Each structure stands twice: as structure tokens, then as C-alpha cells.
Amino acid sequence: xxxxxxxxxxxxxxxxxxxxxxxxxxxxMVFEPFIERFPDRFFNVxxxxxxxxxxxxxxxxxxxxxxxxxxxxxxxMRAYEFIRNGPLLHQLPVxxxxxxxxxxxxxxxxxxxxxxxxxxxxxxxxxxVIAPADxxxxxxxxxxxxxxxxxxxxxxxxxxxxxxxxxxxRFRLGRAEVVRHGGDVAMVAMGAVSxxxxxSAADLSExxxxxxxxxxxxxxxxxxxxxVRILDGFATVITVEGHSVVGGLGSLVSEVVAERxxxxxxxxxxxxxxxxxxxxxxxxLDNRHGLSRRALVRTAREALVxxxxx
Amino acid sequence: MPAAEGxxxxxxIRRVILEQSKRANxxxxxxxxxxxxxxxxxxxxxxxxxxxDDPDRDRFILSKGHAALALYAALHLRGWVxxxxxxxxxxxxxxxxxxxxxxxxxxxxxxxxxxQGLSYGAGAALGAQLLGSRRRVFVLISDAECNEGATWExxxxxxxxxxxxxVAIVDLNGQQALGPTRDVLDLSPxxxxxxxxxxDVHEVDGHDExxxxxxxxxxxxxxxxxxxxxxxxxFGRGVSFMEGQIRWHYLPMSDEQYAHALREVDxxxxxxxxxxx
Numbered sequence: 306x307x308x309x310x311x312x313x314x315x316x317x318x319x320x321x322x323x324x325x326x327x328x329x330x331x332x333x334m335v336f337e338p339f340i341e342r343f344p345d346r347f348f349n350v351x352x353x354x355x356x357x358x359x360x361x362x363x364x365x366x367x368x369x370x371x372x373x374x375x376x377x378x379x380x381x382m383r384a385y386e387f388i389r390n391g392p393l394l395h396q397l398p399v400x401x402x403x404x405x406x407x408x409x410x411x412x413x414x415x416x417x418x419x420x421x422x423x424x425x426x427x428x429x430x431x432x433x434v435i436a437p438a439d440x441x442x443x444x445x446x447x448x449x450x451x452x453x454x455x456x457x458x459x460x461x462x463x464x465x466x467x468x469x470x471x472x473x474x475r476f477r478l479g480r481a482e483v484v485r486h487g488g489d490v491a492m493v494a495m496g497a498v499s500x501x502x503x504x505s506a507a508d509l510s511e512x513x514x515x516x517x518x519x520x521x522x523x524x525x526x527x528x529x530x531x532x533v534r535i536l537d538g539f540a541t542v543i544t545v546e547g548h549s550v551v552g553g554l555g556s557l558v559s560e561v562v563a564e565r566x567x568x569x570x571x572x573x574x575x576x577x578x579x580x581x582x583x584x585x586x587x588x589x590l591d592n593r594h595g596l597s598r599r600a601l602v603r604t605a606r607e608a609l610v611x612x613x614x615x
Numbered sequence: 616m617p618a619a620e621g622x623x624x625x626x627x628i629r630r631v632i633l634e635q636s637k638r639a640n641x642x643x644x645x646x647x648x649x650x651x652x653x654x655x656x657x658x659x660x661x662x663x664x665x666x667x668d669d670p671d672r673d674r675f676i677l678s679k680g681h682a683a684l685a686l687y688a689a690l691h692l693r694g695w696v697x698x699x700x701x702x703x704x705x706x707x708x709x710x711x712x713x714x715x716x717x718x719x720x721x722x723x724x725x726x727x728x729x730x731q732g733l734s735y736g737a738g739a740a741l742g743a744q745l746l747g748s749r750r751r752v753f754v755l756i757s758d759a760e761c762n763e764g765a766t767w768e769x770x771x772x773x774x775x776x777x778x779x780x781x782v783a784i785v786d787l788n789g790q791q792a793l794g795p796t797r798d799v800l801d802l803s804p805x806x807x808x809x810x811x812x813x814x815d816v817h818e819v820d821g822h823d824e825x826x827x828x829x830x831x832x833x834x835x836x837x838x839x840x841x842x843x844x845x846x847x848x849x850f851g852r853g854v855s856f857m858e859g860q861i862r863w864h865y866l867p868m869s870d871e872q873y874a875h876a877l878r879e880v881d882x883x884x885x886x887x888x889x890x891x892x
Contacts, residue, residue: 325745345745348741348776350772351768351771351772351775353765353768353771353772355731355734355764355765355768356734356737356765356768356769356772358734359731359733359734359735359737359738359765359769360734360735360737360738360741360769360772361738362724362734362735362738363724363734363735363736363737363738363739363740363741363742363752364738364739364741364742364745365738366723366724366735366738366739366742367738367739367742367743367745367746368742368746369742369745371738386728386731387731387734387765390725390726390727390728390731391731391735394717394725395717395724395725
């Protein structure tokens with residue numbers, strides 16, 4: 306989604322002189338087209354995420370629409386209090402872009418794994434939180450949110466090729482997108498792992514299990530009414546996210562189910578342990594944390610026969 | 616504002632600080648008194664702020680937000696905060712809390728968490744440059760805020776971007792929450808540190824309103840390095856029993872202490888008025 310992001314940003318910057326881009330010294334082989342086009346609107350602030358958000362706050366107060374860019378962990382957590390007391394408290398249009406949710410930075414290790422970014426951003430009242438499922442949806446989301454008056458957290462995946470079947474680049478703020486219909490189980494996905502959820506649903510179908518697959522990219526505002534409508538009638542809902550099961554999509558769906566009194570059981574698939582010393586690549590880590598196609602098929606099958614316990 | 620009033624502004628601000636902190640029964644009095652003359656210099660002529668919403672006004676960020684009462688006093692004396700609103704200080708439902716909120720007319724940025732204001736200021740200064748505006752950005756920080764790493768991120772950024780329209784003022788009173796700065800985390804030599812980071816450094820007496828204004832008037836704020844005024848101040852300045860006494864970071868005043876403090880400030884004000892005339 307990084308290249309899609311940059312090309313969409315160039316499109317917006319062409320249209321709106323308020324758009325500026327700040328980076329915490331990241332974006333090699335990504336930002337060159339923007340820099341070439343708008344050399345005076347690109348600021349590498351160095352490895353200093355707190356100051357980057359502080360500077361963006363001052364720029365936004367002066368009338369600019371600053372996009373600040375770093376890896377999801379650094380963008381969301383190193384600068385967290387600056388985001389809270391700066392653009393959030395002042396309701397200024399700073400766009401915090403965190404790249405690489407979940408285990409996308411694989412072998413880079415736990416310091417680079419974005420497993421709490423959505424939770425901490427979701428906790429901020431007034432923060433728009435967007436986690437696109439693929440690069441086409443990212444483009445639509447950026448176009449839909451760039452001009453909002455308040456701050457936005459945009460969680461971008463690294464991949465620029467894989468598409469979620471039937472999503473067709475749809476994005477609506479406060480809405481969920483259904484990409485597959487089935488009556489046996491509902492699977493709700495957030496972020497880049499959504500493609501894996503879609504293929505696992507296809508696998509399940511070959512085994513006679515039909516799943517509805519829902520993509521939630523608009524985390525805040527949450528698609529409450531869509532979820533109520535879609536999940537009503539299902540006995541089992543499986544949430545899938547490259548993120549901690551606490552505070553992210555699993556929590557969001559559980560809150561909706563509990564608050565609205567839906568009669569379904571929620572099984573949360575996501576990260577439950579951190580830094581156990583067993584590293585590896587993205588696919589390996591996703592599989593270990595139950596986020597691979599195979600693991601998701603197993604989760605759904607076990608859930609439907611009542612074997613699933615967590 | 617007439618010159619005589621300008622000279623007296625520091626005393627007027629002190630009086631409001633004492634009155635309101637007594638009425639609301641709150642502390643942070645020493646910190647407010649420490650910056651009273653700096654705020655007086657800023658609002659007595661240094662800052663170009665015809666109206667709080669003038670788009671090309673100079674920006675001011677009180678990064679050491681716990682001295683907000685000194686700022687409210689100046690905003691009141693400039694006529695932007697009414698006496699009635701001033702009397703809501705620290706009350707339920709009031710806009711005027713211990714730390715300043717941007718919803719108050721004349722407050723450009725909310726502060727309270729130390730070490731954030733200089734970054735806002737750097738962004739505001741960069742924004743002004745990008746827009747071709749001659750407005751300047753003033754950020755008042757405490758010496759203890761220089762404990763925060765983020766302050767130095769902003770210091771490096773401002774120097775690298777040559778934000779000549781950014782003026783930091785360090786309230787160098789040598790006190791922080793649990794003791795003298797030299798004992799908690801030694802910040803000396805303060806001026807050399809800023810100079811080494813590429814700033815234009817001026818050491819000033821933080822209680823000399825006129826001199827402060829004079830130094831700022833001669834700063835080159837169109838191009839070149841960002842500026843810092845290392846303002847030597849006395850914590851609790853103007854009330855003898857508070858000067859240099861860390862407990863006045865916390866304590867509210869008793870009736871006796873209040874009467875004593877008011878008397879000292881009023882006497883000093885009379886002496887200054889005689890001297891001025």
C-alpha cells in the first residue's frame with residue numbers, strides 16, 4: 306500500500322497546496338516521486354517521531370494538512386502523547402501514517418511488529434482510525450479521509466499487489482464491506498490479513514462450509530449498524546486481525562455484540578503473546594499466531610463443531 | 616500600551632496571580648511569579664497581536680503550561696479575558712484551568728505536558744515561512760523542560776531548518792519539582808548547549824522587562840538561526856518568602872501569607888510607579 310499511498314498523495318498534493326509530507330527518516334524507494342514533484346513540501350525530520358508530530362501540529366494550525374510517516378509502531382506509540390495533546394486535542398488535520406501492521410516486518414522482530422497501534426489509536430475519542438485491507442482500498446480510504454477536519458490514523462500494509470477478492474477498492478467511512486456471503490459462519494477481518502481470510506473462506510466453501518466475510522477498514526468511526534445487521538442471526542463470528550486481540554477489531558466486534566445484545570459467540574483470532582524469542586518471517590509468524598489460511602480454516606471448522614475453546 | 620503601563624505590567628500580572636491563586640486556593644504560584652516579567656515583556660509590546668484571532672499575529676506558546684495563570688493575567692490585562700471569566704479560574708466548567716487550553720482567546724496552543732511546546736512552535740514557524748508570513752513564534756519553556764528529549768528534537772530541527780522566526784525563551788530559575796535543577800539533572804552550561812545545537816543565544820535578566828523587549832527587537836527573524844533567550848529568573852520572584860522556595864511549586868497561600876505577599880507586590884508597584892514618573 307506504500308506506493309499506492311504515495312501516488313494518491315501526489316494526486317492530492319496536486320489539487321491542494323496545503324498537503325505536505327513529513328517522514329521520520331523512512332521511505333527509501335517509496336517517496337522519490339513525491340520529492341521529485343514537490344521538493345518544498347517534503348520534510349525529513351530525522352529519527353524524531355515526537356517532534357515530527359509536534360511540528361505537524363504547528364503546521365496544521367497554520368493551515369496545512371500534514372501527513373506524517375513512519376513504521377506503525379513508531380508512528381503510533383513513540384509519538385502517542387504528542388498525537389493526543391497535539392492534533393487530537395486541537396482537532397487539527399494531521400494524518401499519522403503507520404506502515405506495516407501485525408507481523409509485516411517479520412524478521413525485523415518484536416520492536417517492529419505493529420500489534421497495538423489500532424488499540425491505542427482507537428482509545429482516542431475523536432481520532433479517525435483507518436486500516437485498509439489492500440492497496441485499492443487504501444487509495445479509496447485516503448481519498449475519503451484526507452480532508453477531514455480532525456486527525457486521522459492510517460494503518461498501511463506493505464504489500465502493493467495482493468487484492469481482496471470482491472472488495473473492488475470500496476471504502477466508506479463508518480461502514481463495513483461484505484466481500485463474501487455465506488450462512489454458516491461470519492468472519493470479520495481488518496487490515497492486510499483480510500486477503501488471507503478471503504482465501505480461507507474459499508477453502509471452507511470447498512469443504513461445504515459457507516462463510517460471510519466482512520472487511521472493517523473504518524475502525525473509528527466503527528461500522529456499528531453494519532455489523533449489527535450483518536452479524537445478526539449468526540451463531541459464530543470469527544474476528545481476524547494482525548494485531549493484539551485486545552483493543553483492536555476483536556474488541557470492537559465484541560463490544561458491538563455485547564452492547565447490542567446479539568446472540569453470537571465471538572472467537573478472536575490475533576496476537577496473544579509478545580516477544581517469546583521465536584522470530585521468523587511474516588508468513589511464519591502469521592501461522593504461529595493463527596492468522597494463516599490453514600490456521601483460519603481450522604479455527605472455523607473447530608468452531609462449527611464446538612471444539613474451539615478460546 | 617503606554618510605556619509606563621508596560622513597566623507596571625509585571626506588577627499587575629503578579630497581583631492577578633496572587634488574587635486568583637488565593638481565590639481558587641491553588642499552587643504553582645512560584646512558577647507563575649518566575650515568568651511574570653517575561654510575560655509582561657511579551658504582552659507589553661514584544662508580541663505583535665492586535666487581536667487574538669488576527670491570522671498574522673505573532674504566536675505565543677506557554678510550553679510550561681503550569682504557569683498559565685500568568686498568561687491569563689496578561690490576557691485579562693489586554694482585555695481578551697474578562698474579569699468575570701478570570702474569576703472562574705479553576706472552577707467547574709471554566710475554560711481557565713491550571714494549564715492553558717486553546718479554546719481561550721489568546722491561547723494559541725494547549726499545553727501542560729512538558730516538552731511539547733517547542734515542537735508546536737517549530738511547526739508554527741515553519742508554517743509561517745512556507746506561507747511567506749513575517750509573523751514570529753515565541754515559545755516560553757522552563758529549564759526543567761530541557762530534561763525532555765523531545766525538546767532537543769525540536770532544538771535540532773529548528774536549527775537545521777534555520778527557523779529564524781522562532782524565539783525560545785528559557786525560564787532559567789534553577790528549580791524543578793523535586794529540587795534544584797543542578798541536583799536533579801544538571802543542565803549547565805545551558806547557553807553553551809543551545810549554542811552547540813546551532814541557535815543564536817542571548818543571556819538576559821528575566822525580570823528586566825525593558826531589556827527583554829530590547830533584545831527581541833534586535834533579533835533577525837527573517838533569515839538565519841533560531842533564537843533563544845536564556846532568561847535568568849528567580850522562582851517566586853516578587854514575594855520574598857517564596858523566592859527560591861520549592862514548596863511554592865505546590866502550596867496555596869494562607870490568609871496571612873496572602874496579605875503579606877500582596878503588600879510586597881503593591882509596595883514594589885508603587886516604588887516602580889514613582890521611579891517611572
